Amino acid sequence: xxxxxxxxxxxxxxxxxxxxxxxxxxxxxxxxxxxxxxxxxxxxxxxxxxxxxxxxxxxxxxxxxxxxxxxxxxxxxxxxxxxxxxxxxxxxxxxxxxxxxxxxxxxxxxxxxxxxxxxxxxxxxxxxxxxxxxxxxxxxxxxxxxxxxxxxxxxxxxxxxxxxxxxxxxxxxxxxxxxxxxxxxxxxxxxxxxxxxxxxxxxxxxxxxxxxxxxxxxxxxxxxxxxxxxxxxxxxx
Amino acid sequence: xxxxxxxxxxxxxxxxxxxxxxxxxxxxxxxxxxxxxxxxxxxxxxxxxxxxxxxxxxxxxxxxxxxxxxxxxxxxxxxxxxxxxxxxxxxxxxxxxxxxxxxxxxxxx
Numbered sequence: 001x002x003x004x005x006x007x008x009x010x011x012x013x014x015x016x017x018x019x020x021x022x023x024x025x026x027x028x029x030x031x032x033x034x035x036x037x038x039x040x041x042x043x044x045x046x047x048x049x050x051x052x053x054x055x056x057x058x059x060x061x062x063x064x065x066x067x068x069x070x071x072x073x074x075x076x077x078x079x080x081x082x083x084x085x086x087x088x089x090x091x092x093x094x095x096x097x098x099x100x101x102x103x104x105x106x107x108x109x110x111x112x113x114x115x116x117x118x119x120x121x122x123x124x125x126x127x128x129x130x131x132x133x134x135x136x137x138x139x140x141x142x143x144x145x146x147x148x149x150x151x152x153x154x155x156x157x158x159x160x161x162x163x164x165x166x167x168x169x170x171x172x173x174x175x176x177x178x179x180x181x182x183x184x185x186x187x188x189x190x191x192x193x194x195x196x197x198x199x200x201x202x203x204x205x206x207x208x209x210x211x212x213x214x215x216x217x218x219x220x221x222x223x224x225x226x227x228x229x230x231x232x233x234x235x236x237x
Numbered sequence: 238x239x240x241x242x243x244x245x246x247x248x249x250x251x252x253x254x255x256x257x258x259x260x261x262x263x264x265x266x267x268x269x270x271x272x273x274x275x276x277x278x279x280x281x282x283x284x285x286x287x288x289x290x291x292x293x294x295x296x297x298x299x300x301x302x303x304x305x306x307x308x309x310x311x312x313x314x315x316x317x318x319x320x321x322x323x324x325x326x327x328x329x330x331x332x333x334x335x336x337x338x339x340x341x342x343x344x345x346x
Contacts, residue, residue: 015324016323016326016327017323019324019327019328019331020327036240038240041240041241041244044241044244045244045247048245048247048248049244049247049248049251050251051247051251054247054251055247058247062240062243068239068242068243068246071243071246071247072243072246072247072250075247075250075251076250076254079250079251079254079255080254081277081281082255082257083255083257083258084274084277084281085255085277086255086257086259087257087266087274087277088274088277089258090259090261090262090264090266091266093259093262094259094263094264096262101256101259101262102259104259105252105255105259106252106255106256108255110281110282113278114278114282159345160345163345164338164344164345165293165306165334165335165338165343167289168305168306168309168310168331169327169331170285170286170289171286171290171306171309171310171313172309172313172326172330172331172334173327174282174283174285174286175286175310175313175314175317175326175330176313176317176323176326176327176330177278177282177323178279178282178283178286179314179317179326180317181278181279182279186276187276187279190276190279190280190283191279191280191283193280194280194281194283194284194287195283195284195287197284198283198284198287199287199288199292202288202295203296209284209288210281210284210285213280213284214277214280214281214284216280217276217279217280217283217284218276218277218280219273221273221275221276221279221280222269222272222276225272
């Protein structure tokens with residue numbers, strides 16, 4: 001496919017994710033002021049950091065008077081999963097020059113990762129898949145910054161915006177991403193083990209329970225895949 | 238001023254995690270690592286979603302019929318299994334969630 005075609009397809013495939021991310025951008029934009037960020041800083045954080053969950057945790061910690069060291073450490077731990085995404089996509093972007101790898105890394109979010117890795121998994125050998133990545137990343141970025149602005153300007157007009165439960169949009173988005181991936185036994189087992197581990201360790205600080213759950217799920221998935229391959233027990237499920 | 242220092246520090250840390258492996262284009266992963274990476278999206282996203290449904294406030298278990306996060310979450314999973322369509326899943330899930338919250342009088346209106 002041509003560059004333009006890939007770029008537009010990336011934008012288009014991202015549209016459902018934008019719906020899921022919108023409430024977050026708006027709530028973030030409306031709540032950041034109460035944590036002590038001025039209007040420029042509120043937008044600046046979305047433009048420069050561009051990491052929804054880290055931004056949310058930062059403003060809640062900031063409101064509680066946390067120190068810079070705690071805020072940065074939390075940012076690191078909350079964002080560690082991006083290193084896994086980076087590792088997953090590295091084989092597909094390694095041939096690109098730095099002027100591509102740097103911006104694509106900046107726009108690597110949960111949502112862009114989910115969409116882009118599916119594109120790379122398709123068997124066609126289009127040489128322009130990085131344009132798809134670019135389109136997906138820019139769609140998410142434009143949406144996030146715009147929603148931050150909307151929340152900043154109009155957020156105060158809706159009373160109790162935080163009490164509406166708009167965070168359910170994240171659950172719906174991630175369910176929509178994960179369920180179609182559960183096509184074989186190892187993937188289902190990885191999901192179940194990750195879920196149980198996350199529940200057991202949910203009260204660990206800094207989302208460490210999330211990292212423990214991710215690793216447990218991955219280990220079980222790989223172990224089961226190898227077991228199936230060695231014994232050819234595909235009929236297990 | 239301190240807020241800008243915070244923001245630029247967060248930029249550096251977030252970018253470092255995202256760029257971490259893109260920074261080493263010559264690095265090739267062993268087969269075991271490549272195999273493991275197939276399970277990253279499933280494991281990470283499930284580990285975010287399931288606690289968000291069962292402990293919506295992040296602290297307390299909410300295994301009850303008035304937990305709209307849990308009920309609508311299960312309905313969303315059912316939609317995803319039936320349709321395998323992302324927009325239908327997100328849109329349908331949100332509609333069910335807000336209908337439940339409205340019916341249970343949990344919306345601030």
